[in-house]
Amino acid sequence: MTNFPNVRPALAATLTARGYTVLTPVQEAVLAPGLDVVDLLVSAQTGSGKTVAFGLALAPTLLGESNSFAPTKAPLAVVIAPTRELALQVKRELEWLYKDTGARLATCVGGMDMRDERKVLGRGVHIVVGTPGRLCDHIKRGSLDMRMLKAIVLDEADEMLKMGFREELELILTAAPEDRRTLMFSATVPKTIIGMTKKYQKNAVRINPVAQAKQHLDIAYRALNVAKTDQENAIINVLRYYDAKNAIVFCDTRVAVNRMTSRFNNRGLSVVSLSGELSQNERSHALQSLRDGRAKVCIATDVASRGLDLPDLELVIHATMPKNAEGLLHRSGRTGRAGRKGVSVLIVPHAGRKRVERLFSAARIKAEWAAPPSADEVLGRDDERLLEKLALSEPTAANEREIVEKLLAAHTPEQITTAFVRQYRATHTAPEELMKAERYNPKDSHGSDRGASAGPRKSRGRSDFENSVWFSLNLGRKQKAEPRWILPMLCKSGGLNKKDIGAIKISEAQSFVEIAQGAVDDFITEIGPEGKIEKAITAHQLDGPPDFSAADSKPQYKPRDKSTYKKKSGKRPDRFEEEMNQDTAPEFKPAAPKKGGKKPHKKKLARAAARLEKENAQSKGKSEHEYGHAPKGKPAEDGGEKLIRRKRKK
Numbered sequence: 001m002t003n004f005p006n007v008r009p010a011l012a013a014t015l016t017a018r019g020y021t022v023l024t025p026v027q028e029a030v031l032a033p034g035l036d037v038v039d040l041l042v043s044a045q046t047g048s049g050k051t052v053a054f055g056l057a058l059a060p061t062l063l064g065e066s067n068s069f070a071p072t073k074a075p076l077a078v079v080i081a082p083t084r085e086l087a088l089q090v091k092r093e094l095e096w097l098y099k100d101t102g103a104r105l106a107t108c109v110g111g112m113d114m115r116d117e118r119k120v121l122g123r124g125v126h127i128v129v130g131t132p133g134r135l136c137d138h139i140k141r142g143s144l145d146m147r148m149l150k151a152i153v154l155d156e157a158d159e160m161l162k163m164g165f166r167e168e169l170e171l172i173l174t175a176a177p178e179d180r181r182t183l184m185f186s187a188t189v190p191k192t193i194i195g196m197t198k199k200y201q202k203n204a205v206r207i208n209p210v211a212q213a214k215q216h217l218d219i220a221y222r223a224l225n226v227a228k229t230d231q232e233n234a235i236i237n238v239l240r241y242y243d244a245k246n247a248i249v250f251c252d253t254r255v256a257v258n259r260m261t262s263r264f265n266n267r268g269l270s271v272v273s274l275s276g277e278l279s280q281n282e283r284s285h286a287l288q289s290l291r292d293g294r295a296k297v298c299i300a301t302d303v304a305s306r307g308l309d310l311p312d313l314e315l316v317i318h319a320t321m322p323k324n325a326e327g328l329l330h331r332s333g334r335t336g337r338a339g340r341k342g343v344s345v346l347i348v349p350h351a352g353r354k355r356v357e358r359l360f361s362a363a364r365i366k367a368e369w370a371a372p373p374s375a376d377e378v379l380g381r382d383d384e385r386l387l388e389k390l391a392l393s394e395p396t397a398a399n400e401r402e403i404v405e406k407l408l409a410a411h412t413p414e415q416i417t418t419a420f421v422r423q424y425r426a427t428h429t430a431p432e433e434l435m436k437a438e439r440y441n442p443k444d445s446h447g448s449d450r451g452a453s454a455g456p457r458k459s460r461g462r463s464d465f466e467n468s469v470w471f472s473l474n475l476g477r478k479q480k481a482e483p484r485w486i487l488p489m490l491c492k493s494g495g496l497n498k499k500d501i502g503a504i505k506i507s508e509a510q511s512f513v514e515i516a517q518g519a520v521d522d523f524i525t526e527i528g529p530e531g532k533i534e535k536a537i538t539a540h541q542l543d544g545p546p547d548f549s550a551a552d553s554k555p556q557y558k559p560r561d562k563s564t565y566k567k568k569s570g571k572r573p574d575r576f577e578e579e580m581n582q583d584t585a586p587e588f589k590p591a592a593p594k595k596g597g598k599k600p601h602k603k604k605l606a607r608a609a610a611r612l613e614k615e616n617a618q619s620k621g622k623s624e625h626e627y628g629h630a631p632k633g634k635p636a637e638d639g640g641e642k643l644i645r646r647k648r649k650k
């Protein structure tokens with residue numbers, strides 16, 4: 001048995017059986033002499049072994065001088081966790097740690113049947129692990145007896161305060177005996193944690209076992225510079241390249257989780273998702289799929305993945321950047337646990353490189369910058385894994401010999417091997433073809449590499465185009481060519497970025513593009529010997545700058561001769577005013593009916609003529625009886641039609 005100083009013999013035997021050879025820094029720190037009876041405030045990141053640490057720290061308080069627990073009617077310790085997944089994980093960790101002590105553990109978490117939890121508590125348990133809300137419910141209902149409590153542990157105390165559990169925590173701490181021992185574990189120690197420490201702990205000893213520079217030594221950090229439109233394709237290639245037993249992909253929204261889950265499943269990857277919209281039953285089913293090997297990849301948000309326990313997690317992928325250095329360490333800390341190696345990969349578009357570098361600097365992490373695995377590299381890694389398969393080195397079994405001999409008799413070894421390779425590759429998802437990412441130039445990052453004495457910033461020149469190379473494209477103004485779509489086309493198909501492209505000149509039948517000398521070789525490699533860019537568009541290198549004077553240039557703008565324009569029909573404004581000022585209005589002349597059209601009705605013509613005559617009379621100042629009505633008892637003059645409608649009888 002490995003020697004673990006200050007660890008109870010029963011727990012030391014369990015650690016040895018679990019494969020522990022040394023303790024982590026935080027585990028050693030809480031076991032220091034003199035700390036077994038005092039309150040503790042411990043700064044510990046995820047993955048540092050803090051669950052085992054407070055399990056070891058609780059042992060002297062709970063066991064006393066004994067190596068096993070005696071039956072009890074009320075709990076001796078309560079462990080508070082922010083989420084039910086974390087609470088269930090803590091219970092599993094403490095169960096194997098206290099396996100040889102006869103400890104009985106119970107959980108009190110939301111989403112579970114409260115009646116079942118009450119029955120378990122009534123039978124007598126030594127350690128209760130729960131979430132703040134459910135523990136408060138049991139305390140209020142009297143099903144959780146706190147009178148015999150010897151210790152309380154707050155796991156991820158800072159996170160519980162962020163989630164709004166302050167009132168619940170204060171209720172639980174107030175309900176516990178004053179002489180209990182309080183252990184508070186927190187990744188960060190803000191002012192709110194200091195305030196709770198002063199109020200609910202007695203002379204707490206602050207423990208900061210290791211600096212961040214020494215944390216996560218078993219995790220290899222890699223940052224992959226990818227094109228903005230290739231982020232999900234790069235994740236597929238990373239998953240295929242590492243082929244990890246378990247992997248987790250972090251996103252920032254539920255929408256991103258659902259989109260990636262749908263796409264990756266369609267691509268043949270075994271994927272499950274964790275987001276806030278899932279029920280407890282769905283979450284448990286997803287986690288069980290990861291543990292039993294039915295799924296290999298989990299796509300999750302930060303909040304939904306809190307408390308996720310995957311013992312064999314080998315790969316962490318950051319599809320979106322964490323908000324701060326603590327978030328980066330917390331995400332990455334889910335791998336590389338208990339002495340195992342892990343990889344943390346950040347997918348970084350060109351615009352996000354400076355932010356990621358600041359994250360690494362704040363977390364004191366050294367990361368390797370590289371390009372994402374290409375399709376050829378993924379296939380090459382598949383071939384390496386095929387050659388490393390143990391099945392190829394195992395002898396032929398007796399029940400296999402007959403079919404092997406039949407295959408060798410019917411086919412050549414080369415045919416059998418070819419069929420085997422094809423079948424092996426058919427079971428794997430095809431990798432993605434990735435675009436070439438924009439090259440990073442630290443001098444273009446807003447002067448972050450300039451020293452304090454660098455002086456004022458100078459304007460950027462175009463010195464990189466002094467020895468440029470010109471290319472001609474077989475399209476011009478006739479094909480409606482414009483620089484605004486020629487530029488992105490060259491960047492996409494030619495592996496360039498906008499800083500590699502200088503002047504763009506467009507003539508009637510062709511276009512000329514200036515490319516920096518340093519990017520010419522890559523551009524020629526991308527377009528190939530035929531110079532194909534897109535569809536029928538090709539590019540060819542010129543021996544020197546084109547002769548723009550000889551080339552047909554854009555015609556000069558010539559304004560049209562407006563004297564040839566036809567004048568619009570209509571009356572001039574002055575003519576209109578003259579007619580309005582005349583004593584008599586123009587005679588009404590109805591328009592002639594269209595040939596073959598419908599003739600106007602006589603009554604309509606009569607009413608229109610009457611309205612016109614009335615307006616003329618008003619303009620001359622005549623009395624109403626002179627223009628409004630015909631004299632009573634007299635017919636209209638000249639035997640004409642009556643122009644005025646008779647008034648309707650009321």
